Amino acid sequence: MIRRLWKFNGGVHPPQHKKESTGLNIGPAILPRQLTLPLHQHIGEPAEPLVQVGDHVLKGQIIARANGYVSAPVHAPSSGTIAAIGEYPIPHPSGFSADCIIIDTDGEDRWGERLGIADYQELSPSALRNLIREAGIVGLGGAGFPSYIKLNPGHDKVIKTLILNGVECEPYITCDDMLMRERSEQVIAGLRIARHALQAEQCIVAIESNKQEAFAIMRDAAQNDDDIEVVRVPTLYPQGSEKQLIKVLTGQEVPSNGLSLQIGVVSLNVGTSAAIYRAICHGEPLISRIITVAGNGVNTPRNLETLIGTPMDELIRQCDGDPAQLGKLIMGGPMMGFALHQTDLPIIKTTNCVLSHHRDQMPQQKPVLPCIRCGACMDACPVELLPQQLYWFARSDELDKAQEHDLFDCIECGCCSYVCPSNIPLVQFYRYAKGEIWIREREREKSELARQRFEFREMRIARRKAEHGAKRKQKQIAAKKRDDKEDEIKAAVERAQQRRDQARDSAIEQAEKQRTKDSRDG
Amino acid sequence: MELQTTTSPHNTGPNSITGIMLRVIIAMIPGIAAYVWFFGWGLIINMIIAISAALLCEALILKWRQRPLMPFLSDGSAVVTAMLLALAIPPLAPWWVTVIGILFAIIIAKHLYGGLGYNPFNPAMVGYVMLLVSFPREMTSWIPLASWSDISLNFQDSLIYIFTQQLPVSVTFDALTEATPLDTLKTHLGQGNTVTEVRAQLGLDEQTSRLLSLTPIFGDIGGKGWEWINGAFLLGGLWLIYKRIIGWQIPVAMLGSLSAIALLFFLIDTDHNASPLFHLFSGAAILGAFFIATDPVTAAASPRGRLIYGIGIGLLVYIIRNWGGYPDSIAFAVLLMNMVVPLIDHYFKPRVFGHRK
Numbered sequence: 001m002i003r004r005l006w007k008f009n010g011g012v013h014p015p016q017h018k019k020e021s022t023g024l025n026i027g028p029a030i031l032p033r034q035l036t037l038p039l040h041q042h043i044g045e046p047a048e049p050l051v052q053v054g055d056h057v058l059k060g061q062i063i064a065r066a067n068g069y070v071s072a073p074v075h076a077p078s079s080g081t082i083a084a085i086g087e088y089p090i091p092h093p094s095g096f097s098a099d100c101i102i103i104d105t106d107g108e109d110r111w112g113e114r115l116g117i118a119d120y121q122e123l124s125p126s127a128l129r130n131l132i133r134e135a136g137i138v139g140l141g142g143a144g145f146p147s148y149i150k151l152n153p154g155h156d157k158v159i160k161t162l163i164l165n166g167v168e169c170e171p172y173i174t175c176d177d178m179l180m181r182e183r184s185e186q187v188i189a190g191l192r193i194a195r196h197a198l199q200a201e202q203c204i205v206a207i208e209s210n211k212q213e214a215f216a217i218m219r220d221a222a223q224n225d226d227d228i229e230v231v232r233v234p235t236l237y238p239q240g241s242e243k244q245l246i247k248v249l250t251g252q253e254v255p256s257n258g259l260s261l262q263i264g265v266v267s268l269n270v271g272t273s274a275a276i277y278r279a280i281c282h283g284e285p286l287i288s289r290i291i292t293v294a295g296n297g298v299n300t301p302r303n304l305e306t307l308i309g310t311p312m313d314e315l316i317r318q319c320d321g322d323p324a325q326l327g328k329l330i331m332g333g334p335m336m337g338f339a340l341h342q343t344d345l346p347i348i349k350t351t352n353c354v355l356s357h358h359r360d361q362m363p364q365q366k367p368v369l370p371c372i373r374c375g376a377c378m379d380a381c382p383v384e385l386l387p388q389q390l391y392w393f394a395r396s397d398e399l400d401k402a403q404e405h406d407l408f409d410c411i412e413c414g415c416c417s418y419v420c421p422s423n424i425p426l427v428q429f430y431r432y433a434k435g436e437i438w439i440r441e442r443e444r445e446k447s448e449l450a451r452q453r454f455e456f457r458e459m460r461i462a463r464r465k466a467e468h469g470a471k472r473k474q475k476q477i478a479a480k481k482r483d484d485k486e487d488e489i490k491a492a493v494e495r496a497q498q499r500r501d502q503a504r505d506s507a508i509e510q511a512e513k514q515r516t517k518d519s520r521d522g
Numbered sequence: 523m524e525l526q527t528t529t530s531p532h533n534t535g536p537n538s539i540t541g542i543m544l545r546v547i548i549a550m551i552p553g554i555a556a557y558v559w560f561f562g563w564g565l566i567i568n569m570i571i572a573i574s575a576a577l578l579c580e581a582l583i584l585k586w587r588q589r590p591l592m593p594f595l596s597d598g599s600a601v602v603t604a605m606l607l608a609l610a611i612p613p614l615a616p617w618w619v620t621v622i623g624i625l626f627a628i629i630i631a632k633h634l635y636g637g638l639g640y641n642p643f644n645p646a647m648v649g650y651v652m653l654l655v656s657f658p659r660e661m662t663s664w665i666p667l668a669s670w671s672d673i674s675l676n677f678q679d680s681l682i683y684i685f686t687q688q689l690p691v692s693v694t695f696d697a698l699t700e701a702t703p704l705d706t707l708k709t710h711l712g713q714g715n716t717v718t719e720v721r722a723q724l725g726l727d728e729q730t731s732r733l734l735s736l737t738p739i740f741g742d743i744g745g746k747g748w749e750w751i752n753g754a755f756l757l758g759g760l761w762l763i764y765k766r767i768i769g770w771q772i773p774v775a776m777l778g779s780l781s782a783i784a785l786l787f788f789l790i791d792t793d794h795n796a797s798p799l800f801h802l803f804s805g806a807a808i809l810g811a812f813f814i815a816t817d818p819v820t821a822a823a824s825p826r827g828r829l830i831y832g833i834g835i836g837l838l839v840y841i842i843r844n845w846g847g848y849p850d851s852i853a854f855a856v857l858l859m860n861m862v863v864p865l866i867d868h869y870f871k872p873r874v875f876g877h878r879k
Contacts, residue, residue, distance in 0.1 A: 008875070014533060093529070171533070243876065256876035328526040339527040355532075363532055367593045369539055370639030374818040375769065376537060383875040388823060389867070406874045414531030421537040422639070428529050 003204070003231050006251040008244045010380040011236040012415045014335065016210060017172045021294045021301040026178050028305050029291070030318055034083065035103045035309030036346035037063070037074050038090045042138040043145045044070030049101055055082045058112035060285055063101055066133065072146045072349075073136045077287035077307035080105040091312075091331050091348060095341035103309070114283035120193050125151070128197040128280065135279035136286045136349075141165060141240070141269030142332060144350040147276065150268065151197040153261050162200035163249060163267035164191050166207040166214065167233065167240035170333025173353040175290040176270050178303045180207070180214035183274055184221035190273030191228060193280050198266055203228040204249055205270075210235045237335060238413040242267050244382050256409050271352075291347060293319040297326045297356025306347050312354050313343040327359030334363075335414040369422040377416035377426060383409050387416035391426050394433035399440070402433045410434075539638075543598025545767045549758035550605060550813060556754035557609070560747035561665060563677040564613030567684050568620050572604035575624040583633045599638055603627055606646035606814060610806070610853065611653060612664050614675075617684050619660050623649040643860045644820045647853040654853070664702045703748060703804045705849035707796060716793035752808040759812025771825055773811040775832025776839075780807060783840045795844070807839065810852035820860045827863075827870035834859045 040046035047064035057063055057076040064074040083104040087097040120128060133148040153159055164187070168176040180187055187205075195203050205228065207215045215232050222228040233239060233248055243254045245267065252263045260267060268276075271289060278284040287308055294301040298321035306315065312331075313323035323343040330337040331351055347354075357363065377387035386405055393402035407430060416426045557565050580600040584591050607623050627649030635641040654661045675683060679690050762768045784798040801807060806814075815821065815835050822831035835855045842851030 012535065014535065093527075095527070247875075253876045256874065258876070326525065328528075328532070330530075330532055332530075334533040335531045337530055337532065339525065339529070339532070341525060341527055343525070357526075362526065364534070366534060366538075367590075369593055369597065370637065372539060372542075372599075372639045372819050373821070373823055374542065375823055378823065378872075379766075379769075384872050385874055386824060386871060405871070406877070409874050409876065412530070417531050418533070418535040419537055420535075421539045421542055423534060423538075425529070427531065431529065 003229065003249070004251075005231075005233060006248050008239075008247045008382050009384045010378075010382050010415060011238065011244075012380050012418050013235070014171050014237060014418060016235075017294070018174050018177065018210065021172070021174045021292050021303060022177060024300070024302040026182055026290055026303045026305055029307065029310055029315060031078060031105060031107065031109060031307065032310050032314050033105060034311075035077055035080070035105060035307060036088055036311070037077070037101045037103065037309045038088075038346065038348055039064050039074060039099045039101065040090075041074070041144060041308070041348040041350060042072040043143060044068065044072070046099060047071060047074045049085055049099075051082050051085075051101065053082050053085060056080070057082060057103065058110055060114060060283075060287060061112045062134075062136075062285070063103075066136075066146075070146060070149065072138050073134065073285075074101070075136055075285040075287050076103055077309055078103070078105045079108050079110040089342060089345055091340055091345040091351065093338040100346075116282040117280050120280050121196060125197045125199065128193060131280055132197075132276055134285070135275070137272060137275050137279055138286070138349050139269055140271035140275060140289060140349065140352070142336075142350055142352060147268065147272055150266055151194060153198065153266065157261060158264055159198045159200040159261075159266055160202065160264035161250060161266075162191070162195055162198055162203045163245065163265060164203065164205040164270055164273055165240060165242070165245060165267050166205055166211070166218070166270040167245055168211070169208060169235070169237045169240040170335055170337075170353070171237075172294040172355055173292050173333050174294075175292045175303050175352050177211045177214050178292075179274060179290055180211070180218050180270055184214075184217045186274040186277045187218070187270050188221045188225070188228065188273075189281065190275070190277035191222075191268075192225070193276050194266075194268055194273060195227070200266065201227075205230040206233050206245055206249060207231070208233055208235045208239065238382055238411070238415065241382065241411055241413060243411075256406070286349060289347075289349065289351070291315060291351060292353040293321075293356075294353060295330075295356040295358075296361045297321045297329070297358045308349055309346045311344045311346055312340075315347070315354055316343065316356055321356060321358075325358055325360075326356050327362045328357040330355040330357075335418070336412065366423040368424055371420075371422055371424060374421060376419040376421060380415040380419045382413060382415060383411060385410060387426055390433070391424065391429050394429040397436075399433055399437050403437065407433055407437070539597040539599065542767055543602050545762065545765055546602055546813065547598065547605065549762045549767075550609075550755070552758050553751055553755035553809065554605075554609070556747075556751040557613075560751060561613045562675055563680045564615075564665070564675075564684065565608060567677075567681055568611065568613065568615065569605055569608040571617050571620045571684075572608040572624050573601055575621045576600040576604035576628055579625055579628040580633075583629060583637075587633065587637070589637070594638060597638060600628060603632070603646045603649075607649050609809060610646065610650040611661060614663075614665055614680065614683055615660050616687060619653055619657055622656075623653045626652045639819055641819055642863070644814060644817050644856055647814060647856050650853045651857065654848070662705070664705075702849060703746070704843065707800075707804075708843075708849045711794055748805070749803040752803045755808045755812060759808065762812060762816075768812065768816040769825065769828060771828035772816050772821060772832040772835075775829045776811045776815055776836040777802060777807065779833040779836030780839050781836075783837055787840075787844070801840065801843070805843075805850040806852045810835070810839075810856065814852060815856050815859075820856075820863065822863050822866040822870070824867065824870050824872050826872065827866040830866050830870060831859055831863065834862065 045067040048067045049064045051057060051063045059076060059079045061076045062073050063076050066073045080103045082101060084102040088100040090098045117123060129148040129151050137147045138144040139147060166176050166180055191203055205218055207218060209232050219230040222230050239245055239248060242260060246260055246265050247253055250265060254260045255262060275286050288305055290303050291306045292303050293315045298316055298319035300320045302319060304315060316323045326343060329340045329343055331340055332353055334355060337355060371388055371391060373388055381387055389405050390402055390407055410430050412427050414427050420426060577595060577600055581591060581595060584594055604624060607627060611619060627645040631643055631645035631648035632641045682688055759773060763770050780801055781798040784801045787795040788797050822828050838855035838858055839851050842848060842854055
């Protein structure tokens with residue numbers, strides 16, 4: 001049966017440059033003398049160190065634990081001694097430093113205890129999720145979202161489709177391709193585990209048509225699984241983007257601002273799937289991954305199984321390149337990857353490719369011309385935005401309008417910039433606008449908070465005043481009442497006195513009358 | 523060594539403004555060839571004058587505005603504007619008409635608004651309309667079909683005429699000028715004739731025309747010769763759609779709405795209304811639909827917006843042709859719809875992925 005496929009709007013066909021790095025099998029990267037492990041290699045909270053400088057650690061030993069629900073632990077990729085814990089440069093577009101643990105490797109690469117599970121089906125989904133969490137597995141496709149959360153849809157959610165993403169649509173990158181070619185059983189085994197953890201109804205493995213060999217091998221590996229379907233999708237960038245792939249395979253659109261869970265779909269990268277298999281069946285945490293080392297900065301582009309924390313310049317050297325001769329170094333692909341500020345930054349869990357440019361063979365910089373409103377960007381946009389309108393709004397700082405035009409639905413895939421005949425760096429404008437909106441929102445929140453605080457203070461003062469006033473009034477009233485009472489008593493006393501006086505007076509009068517009467521009579 | 527840290531995407535595609543304009547120019551070649559075949563060398567001379575004037579003017583203004591010369595001179599937009607203006611004016615218009623039109627188009631309609639990409643109105647059409655209202659005599663004296671006329675001018679004669687207004691001794695001015703088919707039809711309908719009568723009188727076959735030494739004006743479906751010119755532009759336009767230089771929406775909407783309203787009135791009163799095919803293949807409808815209305819700078823942006831924009835132009839073309847003061851009206855219709863573009867763009871946004879339908 002051939003699965004019906006849907007289409008998303010636009011997309012582009014940049015030159016693929018995939019053949020260069022698929023000539024050699026996946027080789028082991030060298031064991032570097034020092035490994036640098038950032039505590040924040042995933043989406044969520046940074047991990048919390050569990051070791052101290054001077055501690056000896058074994059390969060696979062946990063050295064930093066997950067901090068909160070959305071977080072992931074970090075493990076020692078090789079045996080050695082903790083040399084330092086502190087801020088070091090990390091691979092990030094900002095070029096900033098962040099907390100890292102540095103291990104001086106001892107060269108023995110000695111494993112700690114590993115406990116593999118013989119039959120994962122004996123474990124409950126929640127036990128599986130815990131093991132996956134403890135293994136520090138995050139999405140290896142690039143986003144780095146902790147995988148166990150993805151496998152935890154909640155009690156009431158039915159997962160209809162589990163998608164295994166082997167699309168790998170970015171040019172140059174071939175780590176997933178080579179993984180599927182060489183370790184298809186691991187990928188499929190991981191998929192079975194994930195399927196069990198999710199209790200998903202069906203699984204689809206999506207592979208782009210430019211990976212014929214991987215497709216055939218994966219189809220063979222899954223031929224005995226009735227509930228796993230290996231599907232070939234036409235090559236089109238950015239099909240590997242989760243929401244676009246879900247549309248292609250199911251015809252459904254993940255709601256804007258929503259998660260695929262909402263429409264009963266979960267997707268995992270093929271690399272993540274293999275990592276899940278190794279974690280569950282062999283007790284190996286995520287301490288290495290396959291890296292594509294490509295670009296004209298290296299003479300032997302290829303894929304290397306690399307320990308997390310390995311410096312990139314070591315990989316460049318291993319692939320016959322000279323780090324000192326590079327003009328540009330990109331982590332990720334040419335469409336969505338980001339340029340790094342130095343060559344000795346560590347490989348992290350989300351690094352899929354190290355793309356280097358020799359300084360004499362840099363990508364061409366074309367002059368930027370005015371927008372001619374040709375609409376090529378709109379035709380290419382996989383989210384069906386109006387990129388040129390967004391560009392005008394971002395340029396003129398009309399950020400409300402940019403938001404009205406759904407700026408935050410932009411996935412920054414770069415298709416618009418790629419097709420722009422005026423060579424306008426459109427994505428850069430959107431990033432600027434997004435950043436500016438965040439800053440303003442934070443400021444607004446801050447001032448809102450300040451305003452609320454101020455108003456509350458005012459209210460409190462007013463209330464206190466009011467309470468005070470009321471009390472005083474009451475007191476006054478009470479005092480007055482007291483006064484009144486005294487007056488009343490006084491009056492009553494006076495009245496009584498008066499009455500007494502009157503009585504006395506009348507008695508006297510009467511006595512006098514009597515006396516005068518008596519004396520007159522007498 | 524500092525590493526370059528520009529942001530993604532790090533690679534650029536093959537598109538360029540020059541590439542787009544070059545393809546537009548290539549797509550015009552069949553139409554231009556047909557035009558020259560039927561109306562002689564005047565167009566080529568006009569185009570050379572127009573392009574030279576446009577480039578010179580563009581260079582001067584860029585210098586004044588302190589903009590880099592090369593990227594803007596080589597983008598091809600001034601050349602396309604010049605070619606469209608040359609196509610719009612009569613083939614033997616005096617040289618200064620062309621030059622004034624270009625000056626107005628490039629300086630007033632383009633650079634005073636900010637240059638490439640910023641002009642709200644189609645520069646070639648602004649230039650054309652300015653000429654049409656300022657120099658009605660020069661702008662309405664079309665010439666008879668060269669291939670059907672005994673008095674066709676060769677390249678040298680055309681050149682002399684355009685620059686000096688001197689005709690060869692054997693040719694008189696009256697023999698050289700003639701109204702366009704749309705103009706003729708309009709005039710005759712205004713005199714109370716029916717379409718069939720006009721066409722019977724003036725739609726002569728080759729033999730009769732030679733016998734009476736009259737030039738036929740009407741062909742099988744549109745204006746004689748014009749049907750071929752429009753056909754050739756149609757060919758080029760379809761190639762542009764195939765090459766994805768232009769979208770299908772504007773041409774289809776514009777020609778569709780023009781045909782629809784023409785058909786409606788044709789069915790109501792066949793005697794006094796020309797057929798849809800006549801409307802499509804007589805004036806500048808095809809040229810306008812594929813090459814003028816599709817100018818991206820001045821057209822609507824979204825697919826639905828482009829449909830509305832195209833429909834508006836088609837309807838306006840018919841309305842002005844039928845009830846307005848001018849025989850053809852592509853320029854007016856395009857300029858009027860240019861004004862509406864911001865409104866259209868505001869109201870016809872496409873649905874964004876993941877948002878409710």
